[in-house]
Amino acid sequence: MNNRYQTELTPLQTDIVSDNNNGDQAIVKSRPLAPGGNRFLILLSLLALYFIWGATYLGMRIALLGFPPFLMAGVRFLIAGCILYPILRLRGTPAPSRAQWIGAAIIGTLLLAGGNAGVAFAEQWVATGLAAVGLAAIPLWTALFVGLWGRWPSRIEWSGLVLGFAGVMLLNLGNGVWANPLGAIALLLAPICWALGSAWSQHISLPPGLMSSAAQMLVGGVALVLMSLLLRERTPNLAIGQSLWAIGFLIVFGSLIAFSAYGYLLRHVRPALATSYAYVNPMVAVGLGVLLAGERLTPIEIVAILVILSGVVLVSMGRNRG
Numbered sequence: 001m002n003n004r005y006q007t008e009l010t011p012l013q014t015d016i017v018s019d020n021n022n023g024d025q026a027i028v029k030s031r032p033l034a035p036g037g038n039r040f041l042i043l044l045s046l047l048a049l050y051f052i053w054g055a056t057y058l059g060m061r062i063a064l065l066g067f068p069p070f071l072m073a074g075v076r077f078l079i080a081g082c083i084l085y086p087i088l089r090l091r092g093t094p095a096p097s098r099a100q101w102i103g104a105a106i107i108g109t110l111l112l113a114g115g116n117a118g119v120a121f122a123e124q125w126v127a128t129g130l131a132a133v134g135l136a137a138i139p140l141w142t143a144l145f146v147g148l149w150g151r152w153p154s155r156i157e158w159s160g161l162v163l164g165f166a167g168v169m170l171l172n173l174g175n176g177v178w179a180n181p182l183g184a185i186a187l188l189l190a191p192i193c194w195a196l197g198s199a200w201s202q203h204i205s206l207p208p209g210l211m212s213s214a215a216q217m218l219v220g221g222v223a224l225v226l227m228s229l230l231l232r233e234r235t236p237n238l239a240i241g242q243s244l245w246a247i248g249f250l251i252v253f254g255s256l257i258a259f260s261a262y263g264y265l266l267r268h269v270r271p272a273l274a275t276s277y278a279y280v281n282p283m284v285a286v287g288l289g290v291l292l293a294g295e296r297l298t299p300i301e302i303v304a305i306l307v308i309l310s311g312v313v314l315v316s317m318g319r320n321r322g
Contacts, residue, residue, distance in 0.1 A: 042269060045261035049277035054284025056254040057128045058292075059246045060120050066243030068233035069120035070113075070224050076247055077112050078221025080255035084214040096207040096215050103204040104215035105223075107197045112220030113227060114193025118186045125180035126187060132285040134187035136168035138278040139315075141195030142271045149203055157272040157318030164279035164311025171282055171304035191278075198275060201266055213260040272315045279308045 063072050089095065096104060123131050139161050143153045153161065206212045238244065265274040283305050 041264065045265050046273075046277070048258045048261040049265070050280040051284055052253045052258040053277055054132065054281040055288060056250055056258070057119070057123070057132050057281070057285050058288055059249050059254065061123050061128050062246035063243045063250060064120065064123060065246075066237040066240035067247070068228060068236065069124060070117050070231060071228040071233050071236060072247065073112065073117040073120050074221050074224030074228055076221070076250045077116075077217040077255055078225065080251045080259070081214050081217030081221055083251075084210065084256060084260070085218060088211050088214055093209070093211050094207075096211060097205075099205040100207045101215060101219070103206045104212065105219040106204065107201045107206065108216030108218075108220030109223050110193045110197030110200070111216065113223045115190050115197065116194075117224055117227075118190030118193060122183040122186035122190065125183040128288075129282065129285045131187065132282040133168055133171060135191050135194070136165055136278050136282060138191045138195050138198075139272060139275040140165060141192055142198050142275045145196050145199035146202075146271050149199065153270075153272050154318045157270070157315055160276075160311045160314025160318060161272060162311075163314060164276070164308050167304045167307030167311055168279060168282055170307060171286065171301055195275070198266060198271060202271070210260055210263070213263040216263075217255060217259065270318070272318060276312045276315045279312055283308060 060072070063076075067075070119131050119135065122134070126134070143158070143161055146152070207215050236243075262274065262277075286301060286305075
């Protein structure tokens with residue numbers, strides 16, 4: 001076996017992996033996550049999460065005009081998975097094994113049904129900016145879960161995480177508390193589910209590369225549609241064109257591009273950097289409010305943005321030194 005998968009201080013994952021360029025497979029007891037990866041792709045992936053996922057909060061709010069939350073999320077991810085999966089199979093990517101489908105079902109349900117759909121559910125009552133702020137706890141929850149698996153963040157990463165969280169809280173000053181208890185509970189549980197899925201994904205058998213994203217979206221989409229049926233959500237109103245355009249945006253940009261980019265980051269960088277988007281997304285939400293809703297940045301919001309950016313820089317530095 002070559003050194004392709006060897007890397008310092010990375011968690012181990014039991015799996016069946018392709019071990020050489022010929023696609024030969026070897027069953028290994030445990031393998032470390034892939035090394036640092038292409039820096040340009042890492043940068044592109046981070047930018048996709050920072051800006052595309054920052055815009056998806058507004059996209060979900062618009063999509064909710066015509067669709068109930070769980071059905072909207074289910075349709076979004078099911079269609080995205082049905083597009084990506086056959087493309088990968090036609091390109092010769094092997095189908096996931098039974099163990100990999102089980103892993104994709106666990107992680108996909110946590111990330112998409114518990115995390116993403118939880119945000120969509122909360123946005124029925126909670127403002128878009130507040131929803132983004134609520135998910136700023138993701139890096140801290142992720143650090144906790146990763147630490148339980150024996151890989152606590154470095155000191156400089158802890159400094160960046162705390163600084164970023166403080167900046168998001170500063171950004172939230174003056175926005176008031178959540179008026180609806182269901183929305184508040186959903187925003188409490190959503191980052192926990194997303195963080196647990198992110199940390200667990202590094203210790204469970206998953207398909208390699210983009211096939212992991214495709215399998216998670218397929219299984220997560222099915223789970224969300226079943227949840228919608230069990231909860232007897234309302235029938236969607238297909239006459240609202242804005243909702244259809246919003247779902248199209250969520251499918252192409254939020255799911256096919258950004259969710260796949262997130263899977264790439266989870267395989268190639270430390271979790272603290274992969275989840276740093278949670279600190280930048282609120283800034284994007286505020287920016288969209290300024291551009292599209294005529295809102296203005298207050299001095300405290302400008303300071304908060306600078307604090308958040310400082311936290312992201314620290315997390316990035318910690319990743320490079322880790």
